[in-house]
Amino acid sequence: MEQMTGKAAEYEEPRDVETEYEKCEACGSNMKYDPKSNMLYCEHCGTKRSLGEEEQAAELAIEDALRAAEENGWAETTVFRCENCGAKVALAKGEIATSCPFCGTAQVVELDEMAGLKPNAVLPFRLTAEDSNEACKKWAKKKIYAPRAFKKNLKAENMHGVYIPCFTFDSRTSSRYYGRIGKRHTRTVGSGKNRRTETYIVWRNISGFYDHAFDDVTVTAGSKVTQKDLGKMAPFDSNNSKAYDGKYLLGFSSYCYEKDIVQCWSEAKGTMDAALRQMILSQYSYDLVDYLNVSTTHADVTYKYVLLPVYAGHFGFKKKNYNFFVNGTNGKVTGKTPVAIWKVALTVLAAAAALVGLAYLVMQFA
Ligand SMILES: [Zn+2]
Ligand SMILES: [Zn+2]
The missing domain is CATH 1.20.5 (Single alpha-helices involved in coiled-coils or other helix-helix interfaces)
Structure with missing residues (x-):
């Protein structure tokens, strides 16, 4: 939650938002996105429908977004009226996709209703919840220290698909650097009984320019999945993400960003800085770094506000709960085992x- 402004928090009327949903033409039931066929399908009668034209997600210039970030104010409480059963349903803070708890109709908050920056990209699920459960089992089998009973019985409960909000950044970087690196050498000294080898370090000053273009450096903007977890599930093929369409979210849950693009861009720059240091140093043969100063300028910075597909589930074992996250496109798992x-x-x-x-x-x- 963002910090409070000077005055005391006022009571806020829940804000009504419009949601989109899809009805089956054959039976009038609820349609959801099917990762296997990349189509909408009816849970009731099995009817499938194509999504229509799909577009690749575009890269957007960062400048406008950095300005718009200041305007994000997501209402504390948001409600929608389910068109199917008439129920008024409250959304969790920042929730943009859910199902009606009364009739199960999959709902996605309309793009215009979302506060602040709006997602412009989505990487659709390719795996089903069952696939991700299988992925968990395979993953646990390889954990040599996990108890056999855990591996045998593992069945992730409540495995559910969540699109997590992330920002990806591209940047053309130019760096100027200078520093001092050292290399260990050995030499033989003394003679007779005093003959021995000793190590000495040869120091060398380095300096130069280094150019590198970064592509889709990804920063998680939500709190459900940490940056570390995201890294363990990588890669997400975010370069093949689609232009945002609420239909991909039908039947899944999703949240809008909590960390804004200003903060995420600053984290991305940190990641790029660390990578640049490694790339610069890898040009040299060295054992020690005395110091290395790198100053970097960024040009042509673009971003995508993309929703990435993750299955989240848990497994209760001996009164403890173990959580898993599974990449919804390639089945890579992160989590702990007993x-x-x-x-x-x-x-x-x-x-x-x-x-x-x-x-x-x-x-x-x-
Ligand atoms: Zn149907
Ligand atoms: Zn309903």
Whole structure:
């Protein structure tokens, strides 16, 4: 939540928003987005319908967005009226896609109703919730320290698809750098009994220019999935994301950004800076860095405000809850598993035994 302005928070009337939804032409039921066929489908009678023309998402110039970011004010409470059953439904703060809790109709808040910047891109789900459950099982099987019962019984409960809000940034960078790096060398000194090798460091001043074009550096703008989790599920093929269309969200849940583009752009620059340092240093052979100053200018900066597909689920095991996130396009999983203490102990013992054995051998032949 953003900080409060000077005056005390006033009571706010819930704001009514319009939602979009799709009805089946054959039976009038609720339609959802189907990741497998990339079509809308009716849960009731199975009728499918094409999404119509799909467009690639565009890259947008950042300047206007940085200005618009100051205007974001998402109403504390938002409600919509379900056109199917007439119920008034409250949305969680920032929620833009949900299903009516009374009749199940999938609803997406209309783009015009969204506060602040509006998503311009979406990477549609390619996997179903069942696919992502299978991905979790495969992932757990590879965890050698996880208890067997955990791996055998793992079934993520409430596996549900969430589009998470992210910003991606492109930038053409030009950097000027100078610094001092060192390389270790060895030499033999002394003679006779005093003959020995010693290590010395040769220092060298470096400087130069470095150009690099970054493509789709991705920063998460929500709080549901951390940047670290996002990294573990990477890659998301955000370059192939589609122009935003609410239809992709039908049947899934989604939220608008909590961190604005100003903050996300600053984080992206941090990521780019770290990457540039590595790229600059990788041109040299070195063991130590005394210091490295890099000053970078950014040109042609563009962004996408993209919704990325993630399945979230959890599994209760021995009174503890384990959470998983699964990339909704490639099935990469991130999460924690319990650890079987005896498996770890066995590994430690085996390593210790190997060391003892080695020490014994060394003593034999010394
Ligand atoms: Zn139908
Ligand atoms: Zn309803």
